[in-house]
Amino acid sequence: MSKETKPLAAGRVTIKTVAANSGVSVAAVSKVLRDAYGVSETLRKKVQASIDHLGYRPSVAARGMRGQTFTIGVLLVEIANPFLPLIIEGVNEVLAESNYKAMLAVGQSDMKLESKLIESMIDYHMDGLILVAPQLQGSQLARFAKQIPMVVIGHHEATATAFDTVNSDDQEGAAVAIRALFEKGIRDIAMLSPVLDDPHAANVITQREIGYQKAMQKAGAASRARILRVAYDAHLRPPEIVELLQHRNRPRAIFCWSDLDAVHVVDAAMQLKLRVPQDIAIIGYDNSSVAALATVNLSSIDQSGKRLGSLAGERLLSRISGRTTASHVLVEPSLFIRKSH
Amino acid sequence: MSKETKPLAAGRVTIKTVAANSGVSVAAVSKVLRDAYGVSETLRKKVQASIDHLGYRPSVAARGMRGQTFTIGVLLVEIANPFLPLIIEGVNEVLAESNYKAMLAVGQSDMKLESKLIESMIDYHMDGLILVAPQLQGSQLARFAKQIPMVVIGHHEATATAFDTVNSDDQEGAAVAIRALFEKGIRDIAMLSPVLDDPHAANVITQREIGYQKAMQKAGAASRARILRVAYDAHLRPPEIVELLQHRNRPRAIFCWSDLDAVHVVDAAMQLKLRVPQDIAIIGYDNSSVAALATVNLSSIDQSGKRLGSLAGERLLSRISGRTTASHVLVEPSLFIRKSH
């Protein structure tokens, strides 16, 4: 058998197979693949026909070695939080119009794992990263951002230059809630928030706390302001919440950092035969689907997760196409009014 | 400058950098990396020191071209369903002990997208795939399974040879629910289930329906058996559910295909001032966190999602290490008893 006719690798259809089948060079095929400059319409059609006929799909791994992978990575803190699906929906909506695909990874609220996964995504030669509420500090994020285009959702650091941020205005979200309660004539408002292992101002929850404190101050109720701390571990919180409501210093209203806990406050109130909102008013955060249940009926701050996702998607694509100046957006939250306040 | 001293690419630390730094060949480094046979302890240590010192991480893309990527793909139907986090937790738990990482993709309940994402993961040269409740048919899945080790969760096809399946026994889950209701003396039990665009026996929901029908028959109440169909689109269902409960033929009990709808049945009952369980008994499916709320208090079938996830993870790893005979597991569900039945 002469050297020229040596058979191509049996199984897989590669760019070579396509080139052979359509009688052109691999370079030509590569150009068609990438819509690159300098291919005649005739050639393009011929190649496209072969591609369709052979069912050829480029190897992302091989592409990643030299060019783009057309994949972006999305890192989620954890997966149980109800506002994540919306963000992903938003991201996907933007990507659907491009030829990019999203791959997700779940950090399980573990900083070590988070780093590992980001590294993984870089090692995969992904074209860009969207981090959702990462636990890592800004300096760490900046380090990674040097290696890959990056936009971060849920991390307040408007001075960052290496990466973009997309956030809901969490201070304002808290303020909206507090104002709504004041309008009902309620002044004794506490905030419910988890113990944070490493509290820094970039943290979404910290921002809500700051917003709460400021709003209380502005309303002249600074002395009433207090943050009720519950465990970081979600399983431990429901009983703690019951206990808080049994305390004789029980506040007249509770603003919760998340619906995740707000529903348990509603629950605890019911168990203790407290009327909502007459005995205790409650406002949650995230306007999740549970809040909408008639049995729960929870007023909640809506941070339009889908919008955050699509904004992040757009920004990442523009960064991938070359933008280097940082962009920082803040989306206005709103109060979704139900019966709990 | 002589040829031998030509500087390595400025930025990235590659296997070459490590080889140079430790004074061995790239082949040797590669072997250390993969714990391959034939490296002395001395060499290994020397190389490992360089790796640590330089902070070297192998390029997944380059690896994928010839060897393994040590990454497995997890495809989720959609992301909002509350039992998915548990499955992922289970998968991650198993992978954490290996050197594999999981990457997720979300199918958005769209068969076209689902195919595309599976292809993507194959193109990425991932080492294996876990599909969670895919919409694709068995034949399609088998086609993909020829190209990559695969295990499918939530797809009943115990005769499949190309891939493994891990399932909760959905027929039994329904039966458990029906029996529990019968024990309370209730015979007029309907099932609530969405309209399925393409109903086939592999479908988890279809299995629950079959289980329901069989259980009703076994209890001699076949004539009472009926399936109340609601829209496929989740947004349309709550009002439909209210309507169903207003109907004069309202059943004495409703077994729901998912907590997703069961909570709305509870809600509707409340709105219509029906007492649960005296006027209407309700049993859901998935034992999700909403079911546990005191305000909801929903009895629900638990399909131990975490177990399903870890079983799938184990099976995939064993398939990757060479197993070719198909394995099919069925996990027993159980009823988590609360106050709604």
Place this chain on the structure above:
DNA sequence: ATGAAAGCGCTAACAC
């Protein structure tokens, strides 16, 4: 036990 060298499938300079 160790190393040299041939690819894996693709992209991008550079020739023609």
Place this chain on the structure above:
DNA sequence: GTGTTAGCGCTTTCAT
């Protein structure tokens, strides 16, 4: 406008 070819960073024979 089209083809040739040198890598990208790794794995894997095959010598030594």
